[in-house]
Amino acid sequence: MYQIGIDVSKKKLDICLLAKGIEGKQKNKVIKNDQHSANTLIEWLKTQKCLLEDVRITLESTGTYHEQLCTELYDMGIHVSIVNPYRIREFAKGMGILTKTDRVDAFVLACYGELKKPSAWIAPSLEIRALKSLIKRREALLADLLREQNRQEKTLTTPTPKVVRQSLVKCIKVLEKELLAIESEISKHINNHPELKKDMELLTSIKSIGTQVGSHMLMVLRGHDFNSAEQAAAYLGLVPVERRSGTSVNGRAHLSKIGPSEIRAKLYLSALTAIRHNRHIKSLYDRLLTRGKSKMSALGAAMRKLVHLCYGVLKTGLAYDQNYSSPTLNS
Numbered sequence: 001m002y003q004i005g006i007d008v009s010k011k012k013l014d015i016c017l018l019a020k021g022i023e024g025k026q027k028n029k030v031i032k033n034d035q036h037s038a039n040t041l042i043e044w045l046k047t048q049k050c051l052l053e054d055v056r057i058t059l060e061s062t063g064t065y066h067e068q069l070c071t072e073l074y075d076m077g078i079h080v081s082i083v084n085p086y087r088i089r090e091f092a093k094g095m096g097i098l099t100k101t102d103r104v105d106a107f108v109l110a111c112y113g114e115l116k117k118p119s120a121w122i123a124p125s126l127e128i129r130a131l132k133s134l135i136k137r138r139e140a141l142l143a144d145l146l147r148e149q150n151r152q153e154k155t156l157t158t159p160t161p162k163v164v165r166q167s168l169v170k171c172i173k174v175l176e177k178e179l180l181a182i183e184s185e186i187s188k189h190i191n192n193h194p195e196l197k198k199d200m201e202l203l204t205s206i207k208s209i210g211t212q213v214g215s216h217m218l219m220v221l222r223g224h225d226f227n228s229a230e231q232a233a234a235y236l237g238l239v240p241v242e243r244r245s246g247t248s249v250n251g252r253a254h255l256s257k258i259g260p261s262e263i264r265a266k267l268y269l270s271a272l273t274a275i276r277h278n279r280h281i282k283s284l285y286d287r288l289l290t291r292g293k294s295k296m297s298a299l300g301a302a303m304r305k306l307v308h309l310c311y312g313v314l315k316t317g318l319a320y321d322q323n324y325s326s327p328t329l330n331s
Contacts, residue, residue: 005109038072058113
C-alpha cells in the first residue's frame, strides 16, 4: 500500500508519500489547491509508479478547502479518509512530534493512515451536496442579516447620519428577501426529491425538531456513513468527556464540542423546547436533575437524545411516536 498524507490549506496542498511504511523513504510534493488538484495529484502519483488501487490518502477536514479534492478523488475510485484534526494533533503528540509545519503535518497524516487504517470516506449523494450548499448559503445570509440588524440597533443610541440609517434599511430588506428566497429553494429542493422529502417528514415528526434543525440533521445524517447514533452524536461533539484520575483529578464531565458548532447551537435551542414538550426528552431531563446532575449536563443529554431520535427515525423509516415506551428511549 502507498500511504499518502495531504495537509490542506486554502492555496496549496502539501503531500507526503510513504511507499514502505513509516521507517521507509518519504517523498514530498507541493501543488496548488484548485480545480485541477485531483488530476495533478494523480499524475504525480503515476510518475512515482504508484498503483492507484493501492493508494490510501489521509487528510483532515478543513472547513471547505478539502471538499472539491476529496469529491473528485472519490469519483475516481481513490480510497480517501477524512479524519478529525483534533485526533491528528493528539496522534502527533503521541509520536513525540511537537513541531507543526505543513510538511510535518502531511507526514503525520501519512503515518496515521499507516498505523490506524482509517475507514474510507463515502461521498454524499448529489442531492445532499446540493442541500449542503443551500444550507450554507442560508446560514451566511442569517449571519449577515443579524450583523446589519445589530448595526441598525446601535443607530438608536448613537448620532447617525440619515444616509447611514437608510443604507441599513435597504441592506436589511435585501437580505430578508434573499433569505426568504433561499429558504424557498431549500424547501423546493427537498420536495423535488422523494427520499429527502420522506426523511424530512420523519425528522419533523419529532417534537421540537422544526424545518431548520431538520434540514441540518438531514444534511448530517444522510451526508455521513454513521454506523450508530453514538457515532452521529460524537461527530456533533455531544458525547460527555470525563477528567478523573486517582484522587487529585476529579473534574466535571463536559461535552467534547468537537464538530460543527452551528448545528450544536440549533440543537441546543431545540433541546430547550424538548425538555418542556417532548415526553421522552422531558422524562430524561427530569430524571437526571433528580440524580443531582446540573442543568447544563442534563441539557447536553437532551441534545444527545435528540440526535438519537433523529438517527432512529431515519434508520427505521418510522415516524416518531411520543407514546412509544422502551428502555432505550427512557435511558
